[in-house]
Amino acid sequence: MDAEDDGGGAVRRARAGAGRGRAAPGGKFTVPRPPRGLVVRSRCDEALATTVAAHRLTVVSAPAGFGKTTLLAQWVARAPGPVAWVSLDPLDDEPGRLVRVLGDALARIAPGARPEDDPGPDRGLATVARRLDALVTALEALPPETVVVLDDVHLLSARTSREVLGPVLRYAGPRFVLAGRYDAALPVNRMRMAGEVGELRERALAFTEEEVADVVRAVGVPGDAAAVRALWEITRGWPVAVRLALAADVLDGSGEPLAQLRDRDVPITGYLVEEVVGSLPDDLADFVLRASVADQVDPELAEALVPGGARLLDECVGRGLFLTDVGDAGDGPVYRWHALVAAHARAVLTRRDPLAARVAHRVVAAHLGPRDPAAAIRHALDGHAPDLAARVLGERWPDLVVRGDVGQVRGLRAALPPRYRSDPDVLLALAAAHAYEADGARDDDGGPAWVGELVRTFLGPGRPSLEESVRRGRALLDGGVPDSGVPDDAVRALALYLVGRAELQQYGPDPAALGHLAAGGALAAERGWVALELGCRAEEAFAASLRGDVGAALDGARAVLATAALHEWQGTSIVASAHLACGVASYWRDELCAAAGHLRAAIEAAGRNRREVAVHAAGVLAIVCLAQGDAPGLARAREITDASWPDGSAPEHLTAFRDFLTAVQLGAEDRPREALAIVDESSVAFADPLALGWQSDQLLRIGDIEGAERALRAAEHAAAGAADVLGATPAQVRVANLAAAAALHADEDAGAAHAALEAALAAAEPHGLVRPLRDRAAALHPLLSAHLEWGSAHEPLVTRLLVAEHEAPTPRASAWDLTPRERDVLACLRSSLTSEEIAGSLFLSINTVKTHMRAIYRKLGVDGRRAAVRTAVQRGLL
Structure with a gap:
């Protein structure tokens, strides 16, 4: 679909009709012709048709160049009923004139429907009100399938919208479609709550990657899938940008994308100046150019860029000016510019007012310093403020290290003027960079060697083992930072973080880790x-x-x-x-x-x-x-x-865990004897209380009741000892052991089984520990069903376990044995293809496909196609 003129034509029509008592005839009430090279988008056509049919009011709202007018023109050509079309212009922003324009539009589809003009000389508010009453009466007389389309509704002020469109929409009558770059100021919240308002916005109107491919083929430009994807990613589906890019031959003759397709390669600057920035009030246009220096903008940054910037930012959001809400920074919402629009707006500002562009970069650098030091430094250098860049680099280098951006430090330092390169804080950052990149501390740079040692120990390539890293880090924390003439907060905070996280990853993490992390987090928060x-x-x-x-x-x-x-x-x-x-x-x-x-x-x-x-x-x-x-x-x-x-x-505990994992897999495949054969009683993993509980389950499956009881007693004994290698807490181990005990006693001692199950439920519920019970839900199913009659204080949890086992049963052993061809057939079952069509797509006979389907149903434990798909999705097979 081509992008419409969307604004410029309306302005020209307004100038042509200036000074006349009536709207210019002809084109104002005529549906625009589709542009050359039109690509039909059935997705958008169907969405618009469905929305109009289901709602009294349909809002089509998106920035310039999203093909709103073209989409509406295509729909009108196939509309089931009469359509009155009005292309609004700036001269229509007056209540009396808008009423007359609407009357003229109605007269074109229903002669005699136009309200009669008041013959009196009074053209005041009372006369407008009488004409409006007559217009509403005329609208109510139209057939219900009638649709009134108002294009470029954003040209109407809030006053005109409220005084004319508000009353018109309040009463029953034809359906309305309002199209514009942003929403008209209309009191339609009641209609929204009643479900009478449908909306199509930027996300729905943007080209998909497949539609970009259609446009590429329609204009006859060579382009393969990689080229199409590159074009779609850089334009984000903005229709006019796609068209302009293709007109500029951003794809070369071989159909390959440019090696480095950049924002500036898409020639939208002229369109941006004429149709976007040029249509804005001067103060808003200036704000857009300045604010686009940053990729993201929030109210605080907006105020720093321009006095009253928060209000202007809010107006940009209201106008839908290529801003996407990306969340809340704590102090207010944050918006991201469309990357293509921002890049060209920055270029426009740099050409028009280089000094203003430098100032904007400096403001953005100061704002981003605490949040994104790498970006802040780039903005400071672009703003010709090396002192600010050096200060950010020196203050924020720990953040660069933690984020893995420390490799940028060298290039950023090289961009600084010579007099800033010997700054102690800059040297500190450089020492970290050298250690991170494994080329050693550089004496000729003057960087502190102990900073390099810290980074090299925990982050650099070839770093020592966890145990050795923790030992060295603790030595640094205990010994303090050597006297080097620079503040030690940065190194201490980084050391606390690195030591604490290494302690957590060790087998049996030291409780000191929490203290280190809390202290490091507090110091980092204090320093920003x-x-x-x-x-x-x-x-x-x-x-x-x-x-x-x-x-x-x-x-x-x-x-x-x-x-x-x-x-x-x-x-x-x-x-x-x-x-x-x-x-x-x-x-x-x-x-x-x-x-x-x-x-x-x-x-x-x-x-x-x-x-x-x-x-x-x-x-x-x-x-x-x-x-x-x-x-x-x-x-x-x-x-x-x-x-x-x-x-x-x-490490030993990892090797032991691998063996345990192999045993668990064999158990899941219904091979308990083979699983138990792997058990090594001297291994730290198999001496773990969770592993002992698992052994009890496997021994019970092969009928070794005495062995199952011994393993369970060992699990209970081990739970009171040292931390386990599988990472379970005492509460998790208790729930697992009690669940295993309930399963063990279920057949021989119902009272003991119910007591163990109730104790497991009581231990699990406060912590939300459902999985230890779900692991044994199949074995416990009869006991769980009877437990509701036995009496439980945890009936919701029992019900949840029963429902979960019904909806997502424990995978049967045979589910692990699906053949590759059965998996192919299973993937086809979630489609709408018939068995015959599946056979044709896989080049199999229908009998072979049916054989595979029966095998799939048997292995998944289901009785039909829909259940097979649901179970496969739940188990991650699809």
Whole structure:
């Protein structure tokens, strides 16, 4: 779909009709012709048709260049009833004139419907009111399938909208479609609450990637999938930008995207100046150019850029000027500019007023310093303020280290004038950069060697083991910072964070970790090191998950993730432990899909810099995949744990955990004897209380009641001892052991079984520890059903367990044996394809497909296609 003129034509029509008593004839009430090279978008056409049919009022609102007029013109051509079209212009922003214009539009579709003009000379408010009453009467007489379209409704002031459109919409009559760059100031909240208002906005009107491909083909420009994706990503589907980019040949003749497609390669500056900035009041236009220097803007920054900036920012949001709400920074909302619009607006400001552009960069640098030091330094240098850049670099280097941005320090320092390069704080940052990049402390730079030692110990390549890192870090904290002539707060805060997080990742984490993290977080908050503070808070959330405080872990981790998202740090190592905390807590609460998502995010964020976190997350993810019956996910998780220490240097507890995981997998595959054969009583993993409870379950499955009782007694004894290698807390171990005891006594001593089950429920409910019970829900199912009659203080939890086992039963052993071809057929079952169509798509016979379907149903324990898809989704097989 092409982008419409959307404003410029309306202005020209207004000038042509100036001085006349009536609106200019012809085009004002005529549906515009579709543009050349039109690409029909059935998605938008259907959405508009459905919305108009279901609502009295439809609002089509998006910035300039989103194809609003073209979309409406296409719909009118197929509208089921009569349509009155009005292309508004600035001269219509007067109540009396707008009433006459609406009357003229009605007369074109229903002769005689136009209200008669008052013959009297009075043209005051009373006369407008009488004409408006006549217009409402005429509208009420129209057939209900009639639609009135008002294009460019943003040209009407709030006064005209309220005085004319407000009464018109208040009473029953034809349907209305109001299209504009932003919403008219109309009192329609009652209609919204009544469900009478439908809306199509920027997100619905933007091109999808597939639609960009359609446009590329329609204009005859060579372009493969990679080229189309590059164009879609840089324009974000803004239709006019796509058209202008193609007109400028941003795709070369071979169809490959430019090696580095940049914002400035899309020639929208002229359109931006004429149709966006040029249509704004002078003060708002100036604000848009200045504020676009920053990628994101909030009320505080807006006020710093321009007096009254918060009000102007609010007006920009109201006008829909290419701003997206990205959250709340605590002091107010934060908005992100459309990257393409911001880049060209910055270029316009730099050309028009270079001094204003420099000042804006400096203001943004000062604002971003505490939040995003790397961006702040770039803005300071762009604003020709090297002193500000040096100050930010010296004050904020700990945040750069924690975020993994320390590699930028060298380039940023090189951009500073020579007289700033010997600043002590800059030298401190440079020493950290050299250590992080493993090229040693550079004596010729004058950087403090002890700073490099700290970074190298915990972050640099080839760093020592966790135990050695913790030893060295504690020595630094205990000995204090050597006398170097620079403040030691930065190094101390960073050391507290790095030592605390390493202590948490050790087997049997030292309680001192919490003290180190709390002190580091407080110092970071005092000095305004946001990333460092977030890192400490993320580790504290992880510590809460380790001690079984599920609620505190989730609350703390979610707060960290929300703040990180606000600063666009979602993929950095800062949030790895927060995702891990959410994953562990969600697992114990039996929210397996959420747990798997967070654990995968933790692995991705940890990367190579935080190998211990990635391995920990992969281990928990493997347990989650076992619970879901997700064989591919289990294999990928195990690849991570096996590949993390390829040289055989894995810690003893990790090697033991791998063996335990193998045994658990065999148990899940209904091979309990093979699982028990792996048990090594001398291994720290198999001496763990959770592992002993698991052994009791397996021994019970093969009929060894005495062995199951011995393992359970050993588990209860071990629970009172040292911390376990599997990371369970005493509360989690107690719930698991009591659940195992209930299963053990279910057949031989109903009273003891019910008592153990009630004790397990009582221990689980305060902490939300559902998973230990769900692991045994299949074995406990008859006991759980009878427990409601036996009498329980925890009936909601019992009901939840029974319902969960019905809706998402424990994966059967045969589910692990789905063949690759059965998985292909299973993937097709969630589509609308018939069995014959599935056979054709997979190049199989219909009988073969039906055989695979029967095998899938048997292995998943279901009796039909819909149940198979639901169960497969719940277990992560789809």
